[in-house]
Amino acid sequence: MYGLLVSLALFILIIAITARKKPTASGNHVHDTQIFTNALFEESMLPVAIFDRKLKIILTNQSFQDIFAGNGQNIESISAVKKLWQSLEGKRILESLQTNGTLPSNPLLINIEFNNDNNEAESYVILFRYFDSLQKVEPFITLTAVDNKYTASVAKDLAARIAEKENSLKKLEEVDRLKSEFLATLSHELKTPLVSIKGYLDLIASEKMGPLTEKQAKALQVSLKNTSHLNSMISSMLNFARMEAGKLMFDLVHQKLPPRVTETVDSMRPIAENRSITLQISFEKDLPAVIFDPELMHRVLCNLIENSIKFSAKGSSVSVEIERHSPQLIKVKVVDSGCGIPADKLEMIKTPFYQIVKSDTRPTSGLGLGLAICEKILVGHGTSLHIESHENQGTVCSFYLKVADAPALSQ
Numbered sequence: 001m002y003g004l005l006v007s008l009a010l011f012i013l014i015i016a017i018t019a020r021k022k023p024t025a026s027g028n029h030v031h032d033t034q035i036f037t038n039a040l041f042e043e044s045m046l047p048v049a050i051f052d053r054k055l056k057i058i059l060t061n062q063s064f065q066d067i068f069a070g071n072g073q074n075i076e077s078i079s080a081v082k083k084l085w086q087s088l089e090g091k092r093i094l095e096s097l098q099t100n101g102t103l104p105s106n107p108l109l110i111n112i113e114f115n116n117d118n119n120e121a122e123s124y125v126i127l128f129r130y131f132d133s134l135q136k137v138e139p140f141i142t143l144t145a146v147d148n149k150y151t152a153s154v155a156k157d158l159a160a161r162i163a164e165k166e167n168s169l170k171k172l173e174e175v176d177r178l179k180s181e182f183l184a185t186l187s188h189e190l191k192t193p194l195v196s197i198k199g200y201l202d203l204i205a206s207e208k209m210g211p212l213t214e215k216q217a218k219a220l221q222v223s224l225k226n227t228s229h230l231n232s233m234i235s236s237m238l239n240f241a242r243m244e245a246g247k248l249m250f251d252l253v254h255q256k257l258p259p260r261v262t263e264t265v266d267s268m269r270p271i272a273e274n275r276s277i278t279l280q281i282s283f284e285k286d287l288p289a290v291i292f293d294p295e296l297m298h299r300v301l302c303n304l305i306e307n308s309i310k311f312s313a314k315g316s317s318v319s320v321e322i323e324r325h326s327p328q329l330i331k332v333k334v335v336d337s338g339c340g341i342p343a344d345k346l347e348m349i350k351t352p353f354y355q356i357v358k359s360d361t362r363p364t365s366g367l368g369l370g371l372a373i374c375e376k377i378l379v380g381h382g383t384s385l386h387i388e389s390h391e392n393q394g395t396v397c398s399f400y401l402k403v404a405d406a407p408a409l410s411q
Contacts, residue, residue, distance in 0.1 A: 047145040051075045053101045058140060067122075067145065075143070084112045084126060093128065103130035103141065111148070123148040190234050198227045239299075240369050243376045250293045250380050254404035257290050257322055257330060258283045264301045265320055271306065276314045279305070283322035290330050290401040296377045301334070303370040304397050308336035311395075325400060333398040341389035349387060350375045 047064035051057045055075045068078050084090045089110045096103055108128040113121060127144040203209060205220045212220065239248075258281075265281045272279045301320070308318040318336045325331040341349055350371045375385050378399050389395040 049075065049143045050140055051143070052138065052140055053097055055097070064145070067124075084110060087112065102139070103128065194227065194231055194234065198224070198231065201227060237369065240373055240376075243373065248296075248376070248380065250296065252291050252293055252381075254289045254291060255294065256287060257292070257332070257401065258287060260294055260297065261301060261320055261322060261332070264298050265305070268302060268305045268309070272309050272318065275309055275312070277309050277312055278317040280317055280319040281321075282319065284324055287322065287324060287330060289404040291404050292381060292401050293377075296380075300374045300377050300399075301332075303374050304334040307370055308334055308338060308395065308397075312336045312338035328403050329400045330403060331398060331400055333396055335394065335396050337394040340391040340393050340395055341387070342391055343389075346387060346389060350385060 047067050048061050049057060049064050049068075050059040057075055085094060087110060089108065093103060093108070110126045110128070111123065112126055113123045124145045124147055127142075127146070129142045129144075131140055131142070201220060201224050204212070205217070205224060261283070262281060265279055269279055305318060305320065312318060316337050318334065321333040321335065323331050323333075371385065371387075378385050382402060383400045386398050387395065388398075
């Protein structure tokens, strides 16, 4: 952590510590590099040296000379900098220059310590930058030094700021935890009276409490329909809250997928028929068993099929397809020809509570939790929900399940 803070501090200081200094020439290449180095020298009070790939000094500023004792013809000849070439990083730099005449394009940070003319210990962070392919100018290297006393001060400030951010993050995590607990508690408390309400409505609708007029029967049917919709939303909230709290349990078994998918599709046919939509299922023969939780996979498929039905036009079709993707994976797809999803919304569509508001294609309301729940369940299966969609053309939702290695099947 300290090394990272020092590195960050160095870059901050290079930008922040500025004053005007005139460059001092050493060698015959000043004119060639001047247009690339004027800003570096004139705007920085940091010690800076420029040298070529043979380590011959091209240019230094006064700060560099004051600290590193003079302006040698070769960067290796400066006594204080000799410590640099003795380090592991320095040896690697020399080896790279001698082997192929280049350095990594990314900046290099190296710590060096030495005794100055007064025999006082000094510590610096050295920044190396290698500049190549700058028009017709020969490649060159810059060495910038920053006193560790300054970096330590900045590092301390950065550490304080990081600690402050971490504290804020912990508070946000606590708020998120309380939100999940609130959702779970609220959903549970709402579900209890709802069960009683639905029970009495069913009882009245059965006319066991007396005969109903035609208007009363219709009103009860509307009430029961909305009660079921409310119950479905509360169940989604409760399921999502449990998943957020990490309380979702997976009962993974080895089974063949087509029979389970067929059961799910059949259970969704009444919903499709109410919108005059045809539900189809197709799968390859002799598909191997896969690893999945039957109950949770039923929930995933129900959510995907219900979405496809909801956003498809009357008279269209929705298909569920199962195919062999590879020896290790089985692919499941839910395909519709509905209104589709705008391209700029695809990345957000799996976000909890996110909804695409399109009044002309949105026949029913919802919480925007269906796909978020699918994603969490599929992640628990080691996969993820992939969505391909085009507006006014349709949507394909797909995921993969792992083929079971064991020959024995759970029935």
